[in-house]
Amino acid sequence: MKICVHGIGYIGLATAALFANAGHDVVGYDPNERLVSELRAGNPRTTEEELRTFVLDALDNGFEPADEPVEADCHLVCVPTPYDEESQMADLAYVEAAGRTVAEYLRPGDLVILESTVPPGTTEDAFASVLENSGLTAGEDFALAHCPEMVLPGNITYEIVHNDRIIGGIDTASTDRAVALYEPLVEGAIHRAPDATTAEFVKLTQNAYRDVNIAFANELARVAHDYGIRSRDAIALANVHPRVDVLQPGPGVGGHCLPIDPWFLGQSSDSLDIIESARRINEGMVDFVAELLEGEVGPLAGTSVAVLGVAYKGNVDDSRHSPGLRFADLLRAVPAASGTEAEATATDGGQTGHDTGVDVRLHDPYVDDHDGSLGLVDLEDALRDADAVVVTAAHDAYRDIDPKMVRELVSRPLVVDTLSCLDANAWRDAGFDYVEV
Numbered sequence: 001m002k003i004c005v006h007g008i009g010y011i012g013l014a015t016a017a018l019f020a021n022a023g024h025d026v027v028g029y030d031p032n033e034r035l036v037s038e039l040r041a042g043n044p045r046t047t048e049e050e051l052r053t054f055v056l057d058a059l060d061n062g063f064e065p066a067d068e069p070v071e072a073d074c075h076l077v078c079v080p081t082p083y084d085e086e087s088q089m090a091d092l093a094y095v096e097a098a099g100r101t102v103a104e105y106l107r108p109g110d111l112v113i114l115e116s117t118v119p120p121g122t123t124e125d126a127f128a129s130v131l132e133n134s135g136l137t138a139g140e141d142f143a144l145a146h147c148p149e150m151v152l153p154g155n156i157t158y159e160i161v162h163n164d165r166i167i168g169g170i171d172t173a174s175t176d177r178a179v180a181l182y183e184p185l186v187e188g189a190i191h192r193a194p195d196a197t198t199a200e201f202v203k204l205t206q207n208a209y210r211d212v213n214i215a216f217a218n219e220l221a222r223v224a225h226d227y228g229i230r231s232r233d234a235i236a237l238a239n240v241h242p243r244v245d246v247l248q249p250g251p252g253v254g255g256h257c258l259p260i261d262p263w264f265l266g267q268s269s270d271s272l273d274i275i276e277s278a279r280r281i282n283e284g285m286v287d288f289v290a291e292l293l294e295g296e297v298g299p300l301a302g303t304s305v306a307v308l309g310v311a312y313k314g315n316v317d318d319s320r321h322s323p324g325l326r327f328a329d330l331l332r333a334v335p336a337a338s339g340t341e342a343e344a345t346a347t348d349g350g351q352t353g354h355d356t357g358v359d360v361r362l363h364d365p366y367v368d369d370h371d372g373s374l375g376l377v378d379l380e381d382a383l384r385d386a387d388a389v390v391v392t393a394a395h396d397a398y399r400d401i402d403p404k405m406v407r408e409l410v411s412r413p414l415v416v417d418t419l420s421c422l423d424a425n426a427w428r429d430a431g432f433d434y435v436e437v
């Protein structure tokens, strides 16, 4: 079958490769010409080795990256769906733009699948009506379904094949067509949703559930701290019960899915309560980390803090909605102590040095900062003379750091391990005060 994938970023690229490797004739259209030419040259943008191999195999199998769309039997849309903080609504501009493009190439009998994560109702309402600019009618002249993507970043090559899938069409025939497309290449089960809106709702439910579960763990971490016990020991023991499965606390929830999908879910409803509280709890974890830090070093003004990890989680290169960056912002908002040099620089707009009370040094071995916008520094520069080391992403590279090397560089041996990813005994043996969330 001829398939045109619209948007070959993280999800679209893996999806295009999945179909190409299964023998379909796949064109991956993306308006980002640089991305397309890198792919044509055999350089997929990914730090996941298995994904790189999967995509290179697909290119060998005829997958064609393109900066122009084409006519196809199936159009698969995998474009971004950001959250607009101002309107507190999903920004559907990319979905609508892709829909307008598909409409130009749409022929009677084609199948259109929306994979992007969207608020309930989008496929049947906004997306269908843009596609109908073609003069064709959804359900009558072309099939239309939502097939949400559920892969875990970091494990996409395995999960894109092995995960169960939910498919909901705007009518039974659309669902049948979409199921028939995925069934031969997916090893997980395919579940038919009663309609496209339910499929959208299910995807958002999964991420909101995970966000709420993590918020519960984060709340337990605060409560356990009040009792002077280790929350992770308590959670591990609670989880021995066959019907209890609490996730792990941390510096908050990042990425571009868990922090925004709960808002998509509630976009046209006034009934969010626990889901909304979970968002507040998870966003507030950086304040708790700051409290832990303050409990050790006293007032933060005047301190130097190495923040290790601006990726939103371990071993990924994505820094969207990153707890590490949110924590850095919080530290940068600490006013300089009066009468200090830092206070003086604060009044000159920071021209002569760091302009806040805390000297924040950010490091991440995976995140690309080629334009310098994040201000990442080398590990040694981050650690040199630091008053505290705060680990905010559980990268393997951090687990492997030798605490004795760190001890040589820092001015004060304090580490706050927000994800409990370090070897606590090794750090204590190296002379560190070890604090965890």
Ligand SMILES: NC(=O)C1=CN([C@@H]2O[C@H](COP(=O)(O)OP(=O)(O)OC[C@H]3O[C@@H](n4cnc5c(N)ncnc54)[C@H](O)[C@@H]3O)[C@@H](O)[C@H]2O)C=CC1
Pocket: 006, 007, 008, 009, 010, 011, 012, 029, 030, 031, 032, 035, 078, 079, 080, 081, 094, 097, 098, 101, 115, 116, 117, 118, 149, 150, 151, 152, 153, 256, 257
């Ligand atoms: N990244 C993830 O782990 C997951 C993402 N999703 C959802 O999948 C969707 C895509 O996400 P990602 O692949 O991560 O985004 P991405 O930002 O990596 O890739 C999106 C691509 O779409 C392209 N694009 C923008 N406008 C376009 C248009 N009009 N026509 C064709 N291409 C266009 C962009 O240039 C970009 O390359 C989003 O809705 C996201 O929420 C769902 C599950 C997992």
Ligand SMILES: CC(=O)N[C@@H]1[C@@H](OP(=O)(O)OP(=O)(O)OC[C@H]2O[C@@H](n3ccc(=O)[nH]c3=O)[C@H](O)[C@@H]2O)O[C@H](C(=O)O)[C@@H](O)[C@@H]1O
Pocket: 117, 149, 150, 151, 152, 153, 206, 207, 210, 214, 247, 248, 249, 250, 251, 252, 253, 254, 255, 256, 257, 258, 312, 313, 314, 323
């Ligand atoms: C229900 C579910 O597992 N959703 C997945 C999720 O991927 P994502 O990488 O965002 O999830 P994640 O690994 O839970 O990480 C999200 C955030 O939550 C934090 N986190 C995660 C687990 C935990 O016990 N504690 C915790 O604090 C992580 O550090 C990270 O900051 O969202 C993806 C998406 O929708 O994009 C989805 O495809 C994935 O399957």
